[in-house]
Each structure stands twice: as structure tokens, then as C-alpha cells.
Amino acid sequence: MRVPVSTEVKTTTCYMCACRCGIRVHVDEKDGRSSIRYIEGNPEHPLNRGVICAKGSSGIMKQVSPARLTRPLKRKEGSERGAGEFEPISWNEAFDLLEKRLARIRRTDPKQFALFTGRDQMQALTGLFARQFGTPNYAAHGGFCSVNMAAGMIYTIGGSFWEFGGPDLERAKLFVMLGTAEDHHSNPLKIAISKFKRDGGRFISVNPVRTGYSAIADEWVPIRPGTDGAFLLAVANEIVVQGLYDREFVARYTNGGQLVITDPGSPRHGLLATDGDADPVNPLYPQNQLWWDRHSNRAVLSHTPQADPSLFGDFRLADGTRVQPAFQLLADRLRPHTPEWAAAFTGIPAATIRRLAREMGVTARDEKIELPIAWTDCWGNEHRSVTGNPVAFHAMRGLAAHSNGFHTVRTLAILMSLLGTIDRPGGFRHKAPFPRAIPPSAKTPTGPEGVQPDTPLAGLALGWPGSPEDLFVDAEGSPVRIDKAFSWEYPLSVHGLMHNVITNAWRGDPYRIDTLMLFMANMAWNSTMNTVEVRRMLNDRGTDGEYRIPFIVVCDAFQSETTAFADLVLPDTTYLERHDVMSILDRPISEFDGPMDAVRVPVLPPAGECKPFQEVLIELGSRLGLPAFANKDGTRKYRDYPDFVVRHETEPGSGIGFLAGWRGADGEKSMLGEPNPAQWQKYAENNCVFKHELPPSYRYMRNWNRGYMEWAQRMRIRRWGEPILIHLYSEVLQRFRLAAQGRWPGRRAPERHAKRVETYFDPLPFHYAPLEAQATDLEKYPLAAITQRPMAMYHSWDSQNAWLRQIHAHNYLFINPRTARASGIEDGAWLWVESQWGRVRCMGRHSEAVEPGTVWTWNAIGKQPGAWGLAPEANEARKGFLLNHLITDTLPGATSNSDPVTGQAGWYDVRVRIYPADQTGVFPEFPVLNAVPGMKKERKKWLAYVAGKEIGE
Numbered sequence: 001m002r003v004p005v006s007t008e009v010k011t012t013t014c015y016m017c018a019c020r021c022g023i024r025v026h027v028d029e030k031d032g033r034s035s036i037r038y039i040e041g042n043p044e045h046p047l048n049r050g051v052i053c054a055k056g057s058s059g060i061m062k063q064v065s066p067a068r069l070t071r072p073l074k075r076k077e078g079s080e081r082g083a084g085e086f087e088p089i090s091w092n093e094a095f096d097l098l099e100k101r102l103a104r105i106r107r108t109d110p111k112q113f114a115l116f117t118g119r120d121q122m123q124a125l126t127g128l129f130a131r132q133f134g135t136p137n138y139a140a141h142g143g144f145c146s147v148n149m150a151a152g153m154i155y156t157i158g159g160s161f162w163e164f165g166g167p168d169l170e171r172a173k174l175f176v177m178l179g180t181a182e183d184h185h186s187n188p189l190k191i192a193i194s195k196f197k198r199d200g201g202r203f204i205s206v207n208p209v210r211t212g213y214s215a216i217a218d219e220w221v222p223i224r225p226g227t228d229g230a231f232l233l234a235v236a237n238e239i240v241v242q243g244l245y246d247r248e249f250v251a252r253y254t255n256g257g258q259l260v261i262t263d264p265g266s267p268r269h270g271l272l273a274t275d276g277d278a279d280p281v282n283p284l285y286p287q288n289q290l291w292w293d294r295h296s297n298r299a300v301l302s303h304t305p306q307a308d309p310s311l312f313g314d315f316r317l318a319d320g321t322r323v324q325p326a327f328q329l330l331a332d333r334l335r336p337h338t339p340e341w342a343a344a345f346t347g348i349p350a351a352t353i354r355r356l357a358r359e360m361g362v363t364a365r366d367e368k369i370e371l372p373i374a375w376t377d378c379w380g381n382e383h384r385s386v387t388g389n390p391v392a393f394h395a396m397r398g399l400a401a402h403s404n405g406f407h408t409v410r411t412l413a414i415l416m417s418l419l420g421t422i423d424r425p426g427g428f429r430h431k432a433p434f435p436r437a438i439p440p441s442a443k444t445p446t447g448p449e450g451v452q453p454d455t456p457l458a459g460l461a462l463g464w465p466g467s468p469e470d471l472f473v474d475a476e477g478s479p480v481r482i483d484k485a486f487s488w489e490y491p492l493s494v495h496g497l498m499h500n501v502i503t504n505a506w507r508g509d510p511y512r513i514d515t516l517m518l519f520m521a522n523m524a525w526n527s528t529m530n531t532v533e534v535r536r537m538l539n540d541r542g543t544d545g546e547y548r549i550p551f552i553v554v555c556d557a558f559q560s561e562t563t564a565f566a567d568l569v570l571p572d573t574t575y576l577e578r579h580d581v582m583s584i585l586d587r588p589i590s591e592f593d594g595p596m597d598a599v600r601v602p603v604l605p606p607a608g609e610c611k612p613f614q615e616v617l618i619e620l621g622s623r624l625g626l627p628a629f630a631n632k633d634g635t636r637k638y639r640d641y642p643d644f645v646v647r648h649e650t651e652p653g654s655g656i657g658f659l660a661g662w663r664g665a666d667g668e669k670s671m672l673g674e675p676n677p678a679q680w681q682k683y684a685e686n687n688c689v690f691k692h693e694l695p696p697s698y699r700y701m702r703n704w705n706r707g708y709m710e711w712a713q714r715m716r717i718r719r720w721g722e723p724i725l726i727h728l729y730s731e732v733l734q735r736f737r738l739a740a741q742g743r744w745p746g747r748r749a750p751e752r753h754a755k756r757v758e759t760y761f762d763p764l765p766f767h768y769a770p771l772e773a774q775a776t777d778l779e780k781y782p783l784a785a786i787t788q789r790p791m792a793m794y795h796s797w798d799s800q801n802a803w804l805r806q807i808h809a810h811n812y813l814f815i816n817p818r819t820a821r822a823s824g825i826e827d828g829a830w831l832w833v834e835s836q837w838g839r840v841r842c843m844g845r846h847s848e849a850v851e852p853g854t855v856w857t858w859n860a861i862g863k864q865p866g867a868w869g870l871a872p873e874a875n876e877a878r879k880g881f882l883l884n885h886l887i888t889d890t891l892p893g894a895t896s897n898s899d900p901v902t903g904q905a906g907w908y909d910v911r912v913r914i915y916p917a918d919q920t921g922v923f924p925e926f927p928v929l930n931a932v933p934g935m936k937k938e939r940k941k942w943l944a945y946v947a948g949k950e951i952g953e
């Protein structure tokens with residue numbers, strides 16, 4: 001007899017990567033049991049419009065992964081960390097244990113608790129929890145991912161790529177992509193590139209490796225890793241020298257026309273000249289800078305009606321102070337950076353650099369777009385149309401993950417601005433809540449007094465320093481945070497430095513901590529540098545016999561190399577089993593034409609005893625009596641996470657919550673409004689997405705668009721309404737430089753950091769060799785080694801997915817045939833790849849799609865035997881390898897292998913040599929990890945999923 005089966009189609013949001021496409025999940029209900037039949041893209045979702053990728057469809061295999069953790073676990077008494085020996089405990093026991101421990105820490109010294117999360121999408125909640133707990137020691141993955149991209153762009157144009165802005169390929173004619181393989185904004189970008197190419201657009205990819213998007217570029221420009229800054233400086237120089245910059249845009253919308261004090265004897269040297277008698281309007285973002293008016297040949301207030309600033313010149317103010325337009329200083333800085341100069345670093349012929357610069361400049365100048373959209377700028381000028389210069393750029397980690405990445409990314413933002421492409425059709429366009437002020441107004445506490453027992457942190461854990469006064473340091477200038485973020489070592493580390501946490505905590509530098517909680521971060525393997533040593537640190541004990549990091553909590557959906565080091569493991573749900581929000585308070589899914597946020601709703605019940613990490617935080621927050629989660633009488637405020645999302649407001653009565661759609665008691669309001677108890681239901685009925693379309697006149701020129709500014713202030717997306725001039729010249733950086741020179745009226749850099757701050761806090765962009773390259777014998781280690789994320793996998797999550805493993809089950813080192821032959825390495829042979837920090841043995845492949853000075857591999861495919869529910873003899877463990885073993889976390893001089901401005905991890909700076917191996921097999925080797933209680937017992941040789949059923953043997 002056939003058993004009746006009913007198939008239901010449920011909409012939610014994908015999380016097989018961070019793109020957040022809308023999906024429809026077809027679920028069979030049979031005998032009270034739910035199973036997925038298949039997952040498809042949701043054609044009604046504005047982001048992916050029905051498109052789904054291999055990862056998205058393979059979400060099914062995430063559900064049935066043998067690596068699923070299903071029970072809370074406690075490390076077995078007497079077992080060593082790393083051995084992965086656990087016993088199951090109940091959630092109550094786990095919560096009791098955590099409550100007791102965390103309550104003690106909060107009562108005594110909240111910074112002894114550190115919470116670091118990986119590629120989650122709930123930083124609005126995790127950040128709130130940390131702040132309420134009172135610890136400064138909180139960060140997410142950004143510091144080891146792409147903080148240079150965020151910081152370099154936001155400190156220059158007030159916005160950044162991907163979640164906060166991107167290329168307008170709908171109208172661009174020329175698209176230049178740098179340092180991007182196949183990752184962020186995957187499906188939407190693929191859709192856009194495909195249409196762009198069909199419409200006849202020209203696509204240039206500048207990348208050491210031709211994979212992913214680059215494979216379909218019209219022109220691939222191979223470049224040596226870590227030299228993009230040199231390329232961009234030379235292109236920018238050509239644009240200025242050839243007069244191809246958009247003068248009107250530069251004059252009105254950047255600080256290029258503003259006067260900089262160029263008087264080395266003055267304490268204000270390098271700062272913008274201001275009119276002390278004029279109203280600054282907003283002391284945080286003063287509006288009383290000066291132009292040198294070309295018509296009257298005198299200094300006038302910036303943006304005086306009818307005035308036109310000189311971009312070049314050398315002037316004296318009435319009091320004799322010497323000043324120059326910021327643009328003049330930029331042009332002077334760019335001048336020596338000729339294509340010939342850049343060719344020596346980048347490997348790109350000077351003629352190619354010159355040709356590309358000309359193509360960008362001429363396309364921007366001669367193919368202007370005009371849209372019949374009237375708008376008014378912040379100075380009251382009415383414009384009949386919106387115009388644009390159709391050259392669009394996109395860039396990501398390839399530019400960012402170098403210790404020189406901040407200045408590289410700032411150079412890119414400056415080039416985009418010289419071409420006049422910021423928030424204009426065919427160029428770069430912002431996505432709400434950006435643009436933000438430069439720098440954004442969110443700040444951390446500024447000293448140790450901001451951390452007090454039983455008290456929320458007196459500021460945010462992560463912020464945007466605008467001057468030395470905003471650093472989070474003590475009276476001696478030493479860091480308050482365990483990762484040394486916002487200290488003189490890494491002043492603008494706006495995403496924190498998660499990659500330093502374990503090493504710093506182990507060293508007790510700047511202090512020891514008690515409890516480290518990690519969520520979704522594989523810090524004992526592919527998310528850490530110096531892997532072998534970091535694993536030893538996690539298991540190391542002090543002279544008192546206690547672990548140097550006394551207690552480690554890991555919350556994850558899967559068994560990993562890191563869960564093995566936990567004292568307590570909390571099993572998380574998958575994205576198909578929980579509520580989630582992609583909030584405007586965090587990283588929404590906004591598009592160019594207006595804010596968008598999205599949710600996930602459970603389409604399946606949690607496996608075993610899995611609990612969403614969000615619920616863990618709500619429960620802990622309630623038990624600990626944190627003000628945002630508990631009433632004054634100590635009772636809990638929220639039933640659960642969905643209840644929290646609906647009822648939590650940023651301030652009582654603010655009308656702003658995690659979700660912007662269907663607010664107000666009856667769901668009629670959006671963006672602002674009272675909590676709506678039926679909000680989840682409304683999202684579920686509307687493809688789990690909310691979109692607010694801005695009127696056309698608010699969609700462009702948002703840095704300077706009065707209508708948009710007023711709307712954004714009303715919606716409390718922006719706090720301030722002043723125009724956001726592009727910082728071609730960074731006064732923020734100059735403030736730190738003055739502090740390093742002892743000339744800033746406030747805080748001064750301690751002697752030990754002064755030289756470094758003075759060097760790297762240059763208000764104008766510059767190029768320097770990555771710090772690791774500077775500390776390497778490049779004759780001995782001549783090759784750059786980098787990794788990329790494969791198109792079919794996202795971080796370590798998917799390299800255990802039974803369907804996706806059929807695409808990549810192990811990785812090779814890809815080498816240009818010329819380089820390989822010169823080293824005597826045959827295609828497919830085993831070889832040693834060695835840096836000054838260590839060596840690994842792996843298999844190599846010859847590939848023409850990599851420039852000769854670079855070798856590369858896929859990231860995170862190599863696994864510890866037995867980890868991620870894979871059989872110990874799986875290819876991932878026996879043939880796959882991890883390049884991280886070759887990357888140091890500490891450079892000579894005991895500094896972190898990070899960008900000195902932002903703390904961005906220098907993942908792509910390692911230099912190596914290669915030579916044939918006389919043995920086969922992966923090195924280094926690691927012990928086999930056993931399955932933990934709650935994981936599937938038997939490890940099948942193969943695993944398939946057919947018609948809602950898991951099969952295998």
C-alpha cells in the first residue's frame with residue numbers, strides 16, 4: 001500500500017554561502033517525519049530571481065552530513081584537548097555550567113570572557129550580547145577576511161563593496177574586477193555579469209589567477225600578489241596626467257578642492273584649513289573648511305555658492321599660513337608612480353597599464369550617462385538630471401588580505417572617485433544603510449574605565465576611530481582588548497583581530513582570559529595562521545598545571561578540528577532549522593534602489609538536540625540578567641529568539657528593531673514603527689524578504705543628496721545629515737601621524753609605536769611591499785602563495801558535503817608550467833612547498849591560468865583525518881592539504897602578520913619555494929579524530945540522497 005505523502009513548498013533564505021539568495025525548499029511530510037525533496041531558487045526573490053548554484057542545491061547534504069553535532073558535549077574528565085573525547089550532557093547542565101562561570105566573570109572582570117564568531121550573519125545580536133555582558137573582547141570574522149576592503153573604502157568614500165555597495169553593471173560599459181575569485185555576492189553578481197556581457201560590456205579582470213569570474217573576462221591581466229596598490233597608483237597617475245579625471249565631480253564632491261595646511265612648522269601641519277569664524281555646523285564633522293576660489297583668487301568657505309575651487313596651486317591665507325589644495329598634494333604624490341615604475345612591481349607591462357588607464361578614463365569621459373531624474377544636493381543646488389560615467393569596479397579579498405591592503409584599497413577608492421563614478425549610474429552604487437559619515441560615528445569606549453563589573457560596556461565593542469582620542473587604550477597607551485584592536489598597534493582595526501586572539505591569550509599579552517567562546521570559526525585549522533603552533537597553544541598548560549586558556553566553548557553545527565579542543569560543545573542548528581535575520585542593523589541584503597532585509601524561517605525541525613546559537617545567547621542573556629534580555633526584577637524579557645526579534649527596539653520606543661518590514665501594530669509601517677507581533681508571519685508570506693524602494697531622486701549621489709539625507713535621518717539610518725565628501729586626502733590618518741610625531745594636541749603614540757604609526761598613517765595613498773615580504777629572503781623564497789575559495793564550496797562547511805565533494809575531494813598546488821619545469825616538478829607530482837615558517841608536501845598541477853610568480857590552491861579542502869565526519873582515509877585528509885601551515889601569525893619584532901593600519905590578516909603575503917618530493921603523502925600529518933557522541937556511528941563509504949531518502953553503504 002502506498003503511504004500518503006504530502007509535499008509542501010516552504011520559502012526561506014539560503015546560507016550555503018553568504019549571498020543570501022531566496023530559496024524554495026520542497027519538503028515531504030510522511031509519518032510525522034519531514035525530509036527535503038529538493039531545493040530551488042525562488043523566482044520571486046529580488047536578489048537571485050530564481051537562480052541557484054551548486055552549493056545552494058546541495059543544502060540537502062548539509063542536513064544529512066555525518067559531521068552533524070546533535071548533543072551538547074563536555075570534554076571527558078582527564079582527556080586532553082584536541083583528542084576529541086566527550087561525554088553528552090543535557091542543555092540544562094550546559095547552561096548551568098556556563099551561567100555559573102560567566103556570572104562570576106561578569107561580577108569580577110568582564111573582559112575575561114571573549115566571544116569571537118566566524119562567518120555568521122547575526123552580528124547585531126552577538127555584538128549586543130557582548131556589549132551587554134560588558135566585555136570588550138568581541139569580534140567576528142571580518143578582521144581575518146576583508147576588513148581592509150571595508151575600512152579602505154569607508155574611510156575614503158563612506159561605503160564599500162558587496163553588502164554595502166557594488167558595481168552598477170546594468171549601465172556600466174567597462175567593468176574592472178580586481179582580486180576577486182568567486183565568492184561574495186555570488187549569484188547576483190553572476191546574473192549581472194552575464195547580462196552586462198550580453199549587452200556588449202567589456203570586462204577586464206586583474207588577478208594573479210584566472211578562475212571563477214575571471215575565466216569569462218574579455219581580458220585577463222595577470223598581476224603579482226600584493227602589488228595591486230602599485231598598479232592602481234600608476235593608473236590613477238595616468239588619469240591625472242592625461243587630464244582624464246572628472247574635474248567637476250572632484251571639485252564639488254571630494255575634498256580635492258579643500259585647502260591643506262602645508263607648513264611643517266605648524267602644529268596643524270597636514271590638517272584641513274578652516275575658517276574659525278564660520279559655523280562648523282557639526283563639530284564631529286565640521287563644515288568650515290576652505291577652498292581657494294578660482295574666480296576671486298582668495299580663500300572662501302568650501303562650497304560657497306558660485307565659487308569654484310582651484311585644484312592645483314600653492315597659496316597663503318590672510319594670516320600667512322601656507323596652504324595647498326588636497327588635489328595638488330594627491331597629484332604630487334601620484335607623479336612618480338609611472339606605468340614604468342609599477343611594471344617593475346606588478347609584472348604588468350607599462351604599455352598595458354597605460355592602455356588600461358586610458359580606456360578607463362576615455363570610457364568615463366566620452367560615454368556619459370544622463371538619467372532624467374531631478375535631485376537636490378546638500379548645498380541646495382537643484383539638478384535636472386543624474387549623470388554618470390560608466391566605468392564600474394569590483395574588488396575583494398585579493399586586494400584586502402595583505403599587510404599593505406588598506407592603502408591599496410584606498411587607492412582604488414580614489415581612482416574610482418577621480419573617474420567620477422561614486423554613487424552614479426554605471427559606476428559604484430551604495431546600498432543602505434550606506435553611505436555613512438567618514439568615519440562612521442559608532443565608537444568603542446576609549447579607556448579601561450569603559451569595562452566595569454556587572455555593567456554593560458560603555459560603548460560598542462567595535463567602532464570607527466576618527467582620531468587618537470577614539471582609541472581603546474589605557475593611560476600608557478596599551479591595548480584594552482585581548483586582540484589589541486583599536487590600539488596604537490592597529491588603530492583602525494574596525495572588525496577586530498580575531499586571528500590574534502588565541503596567540504595573545506596564550507602569551508598573556510596583554511593579559512590572560514578565562515573563557516573563550518567561539519561560534520562557527522575553525523580556529524584550530526583553516527581560520528588560523530601558524531596552525532600547528534596554535535593547536536599546541538590550545539592544549540598548553542601553565543606551570544600551575546592549568547590550561548593557559550582555561551575554558552573553551554565551541555558552538556557549531558558540525559564536528560571540526562576546533563570542536564576537538566573544546567571543553568564544552570554546543571550543537572547549533574543548520575540554516576534550514578532556525579529563525580535568522582539579515583538585519584539593517586548588521587549586514588542586510590539591500591540593493592542599489594533601496595533597503596532590503598530578509599529572514600530565515602525553519603523548514604525542518606532541529607536535528608537531535610540542536611539549538612540555534614541565537615537561542616543560546618537569549619537564554620544566557622536572560623539567566624545572567626543582562627539588561628537587554630531581562631526585566632528589572634530579573635525575569636526574562638523574551639520567550640525565545642523570534643520573540644526577541646519582534647519586540648526588541650534599539651532604545652525603548654525608538655521604533656527601530658532587527659527587521660524593517662511590516663512594523664507597527666497592524667504591520668502597515670516600514671523602516672520605523674512599533675513592534676508587530678505578526679512580523680515573522682508577514683515575512684514568511686512574502687518570500688522572507690522586505691524591500692523598500694526609494695523614490696528615483698534618492699537613488700543616486702547619496703553622499704550629497706539632500707532628499708536622501710533627510711529621509712535617511714528620519715528613518716534613523718543616518719545620524720547626521722551633513723554631506724559626505726570623499727576623502728581623497730585623509731585628515732583622519734594625518735591626525736594619527738601628528739600624534740606619532742608628538743604634534744597632536746591630545747593623545748600621543750607611545751615611543752615604541754611612533755615610527756610605525758608615522759609611516760603607515762599617511763594621509764595620501766602609497767605602496768609598500770607587504771610586511772612579510774620585507775622580512776623574507778626573496779632570493780630563497782621567490783614565489784607568492786595564495787588560496788582561493790572554490791566556486792562550489794564555502795569555507796570549510798562544504799568540503800564535507802557529499803555532493804560537492806564530487807567536484808573537489810582534494811586540492812592541488814597550481815603552478816605555472818614554466819615555473820614548475822624550472823623547479824623540476826612534473827604535472828601531478830608530489831612536491832614540497834616551503835616558506836621560512838615551515839613546509840607542506842602536496843600534489844602539484846601545471847596551469848597556464850596562474851602568473852609565473854604565484855602558486856595557489858583551494859582553501860579549506862584539506863582536513864585533519866576523521867574531522868568533519870569524513871573517513872580517516874578520505875581524500876581530503878590523505879591528499880588534501882592546508883596552506884595555513886606555511887603562514888606565520890607573528891613577524892620579526894613580535895608584531896602580528898597584519899596590516900599596520902587595520903589589523904587585517906596578511907593571508908596572501910607568504911613567500912615560498914617549491915621542489916620535488918622524494919616521497920608521496922601529505923605532510924604534516926595529524927592524528928585521527930574520532931566521532932563524538934551524537935554523530936552518526938557508521939561512516940559510509942559513499943552517501944547519496946534520493947527521493948528524500950539517505951542511502952549509502
Ligand code: SF4
Pocket residue numbers: 014015016017018019020021048051052053054055056057186187
Ligand atoms: S549563491 Fe550562495 S546563497 Fe545563493 S544559492 Fe548559492 S550558496 Fe545559496
